[in-house]
Amino acid sequence: MFEYAPAPESRDIVDIRPSYGLFINGEWVEPQGEERHKTVNPATEEVLAEVAWAGEADVDRAVQAAAKAFPVWSAMPGAERAKYLFRIARIIQERARELAVLETLDNGKPIRESRDVDLPLVAAHFFYYAGWADKLAYAGFGPDPRPLGVAGQVIPWNFPLLMLAWKIAPALACGNTVVLKPAETTPLTALAFADICRQADLPPGVVNIVTGAGETGAALVNHPGVDKVAFTGSTEVGRLIARSLAGTRKKLTLELGGKAANIVFEDAPLDQAVEGIVNGIFFNQGHVCCAGSRLLVQESIAADLLEALKRRLGTLRLGDPLDKNTDIGAINSAEQLAKIRELSEAGEAEGAERWSPACPIPDRGYWFPPTVFTGVAQSHRIAREEIFGPVLSVLTFRTPAEAVEKANNTPYGLSAGVWTEKGSRMLWMASRLRAGVVWSNTFNRFDPTSPFGGYKESGYGREGGRHGLEAYLAL
Numbered sequence: 001m002f003e004y005a006p007a008p009e010s011r012d013i014v015d016i017r018p019s020y021g022l023f024i025n026g027e028w029v030e031p032q033g034e035e036r037h038k039t040v041n042p043a044t045e046e047v048l049a050e051v052a053w054a055g056e057a058d059v060d061r062a063v064q065a066a067a068k069a070f071p072v073w074s075a076m077p078g079a080e081r082a083k084y085l086f087r088i089a090r091i092i093q094e095r096a097r098e099l100a101v102l103e104t105l106d107n108g109k110p111i112r113e114s115r116d117v118d119l120p121l122v123a124a125h126f127f128y129y130a131g132w133a134d135k136l137a138y139a140g141f142g143p144d145p146r147p148l149g150v151a152g153q154v155i156p157w158n159f160p161l162l163m164l165a166w167k168i169a170p171a172l173a174c175g176n177t178v179v180l181k182p183a184e185t186t187p188l189t190a191l192a193f194a195d196i197c198r199q200a201d202l203p204p205g206v207v208n209i210v211t212g213a214g215e216t217g218a219a220l221v222n223h224p225g226v227d228k229v230a231f232t233g234s235t236e237v238g239r240l241i242a243r244s245l246a247g248t249r250k251k252l253t254l255e256l257g258g259k260a261a262n263i264v265f266e267d268a269p270l271d272q273a274v275e276g277i278v279n280g281i282f283f284n285q286g287h288v289c290c291a292g293s294r295l296l297v298q299e300s301i302a303a304d305l306l307e308a309l310k311r312r313l314g315t316l317r318l319g320d321p322l323d324k325n326t327d328i329g330a331i332n333s334a335e336q337l338a339k340i341r342e343l344s345e346a347g348e349a350e351g352a353e354r355w356s357p358a359c360p361i362p363d364r365g366y367w368f369p370p371t372v373f374t375g376v377a378q379s380h381r382i383a384r385e386e387i388f389g390p391v392l393s394v395l396t397f398r399t400p401a402e403a404v405e406k407a408n409n410t411p412y413g414l415s416a417g418v419w420t421e422k423g424s425r426m427l428w429m430a431s432r433l434r435a436g437v438v439w440s441n442t443f444n445r446f447d448p449t450s451p452f453g454g455y456k457e458s459g460y461g462r463e464g465g466r467h468g469l470e471a472y473l474a475l
């Protein structure tokens, strides 16, 4: 492989303040407590900024602001709400480069991905739901669907701004107001979004952003003034939330973990499948709830496919996420890195064979090389648990029925991929796989018009598409 000259994106376009307050009622306010948290660049461990830690009193203030804004926002004609959403979408497009650099600095993902995947999808979500705002009566939810009230939304760190868009765009389009808590390690693009709300002249209180840790999220979802809770994150925290909301009037949607099977049949176009496998598990360092973390390959082609896959992995570039040639960025936090290491060690201890390409690891920051485990048994932890890192577990199968059996042998059910030339086999598989999304000869492809969500322990409710409106309407 020939060397590429460094091609770093300039970070001058981003203006990070040393310290951030909370965004409540259209204003930046100081939290009542003294506690603050430093957010770091996971690629360098450099401190980027200090953010406020919202306590119960701050969350209460934010929920009250959202409740006060609700009668005005919900009574506004849909076409007027749409104007705000279109304006937000256009500002996001105008500021896309700045937001992509900020996302990459705070999250560690390659600029190529934040620039070419995250940001276009963020804008697309706002455009898409802006289009629905004046058509709710024709969406199939009755002639006069009503919003729910205040939505409490808690999001994770893997796609910080995109998850914000998935949550805020449909909520606002339907006439709800929101209080959103970004993840502890990636608050900066949500705080930039607060500025965008001001730039768009969004009425005060319609969007409120409270930063903090798990306790802040718990205070938000348990606040009696919240009418709807939307959560994306781990199954463990999702369970906690479901338990604490049981018996309340609050409507809940949960988008949790996954352990998706990416299934390759012997008739699949091999080179295309290799690209799909790489995109399935190494996109965003594998920090993807629907990642294709279990490769199920038909035994007859397993040796050839693995050889081609290893060759391809040898060409991936790991390093500076701001470099436009980088394929694999940094792991988002020291905690996540420890989890990936622990599960990878368990894989070896349980007898699977570990392989990574020769890949220099930077001295500072949190990094994990792309890793492939072969000889994986279904009972191994690396075949059952969500690793949420650039680690692929390879299993084999002989017949389509065995592939279905193995693919469904998981407590999760978020996504799956099938690679085959045969349309009939594709449909046969898709109707048997217990997964919310089944990709056909592709993987990790997202579109705001398409609903997304899980079966079993991957959660309930759908985000995206017309289905995504349902979660924010009283039916």
Ligand code: NDP
Binding pocket: 154, 155, 156, 157, 158, 181, 182, 183, 184, 185, 212, 213, 214, 215, 216, 217, 218, 219, 221, 232, 233, 234, 235, 237, 238, 240, 241, 255, 256, 257, 258, 288, 289, 336, 339, 386, 387, 388
């Ligand atoms: P969490 O589920 O803990 O975090 C998701 C969000 O929930 C964050 O904003 C978090 O805040 C918040 N939160 C944490 N505890 C509570 C609570 N009791 N009540 C309300 N909100 C809460 O995920 P982690 O970041 O800890 O990651 C752990 C594992 O979860 C990963 O290794 C991965 O396997 C999985 N995961 C799955 C995701 C998915 O999309 N399916 C996304 C992220 C993680 P804070 O960040 O401040 O702790």
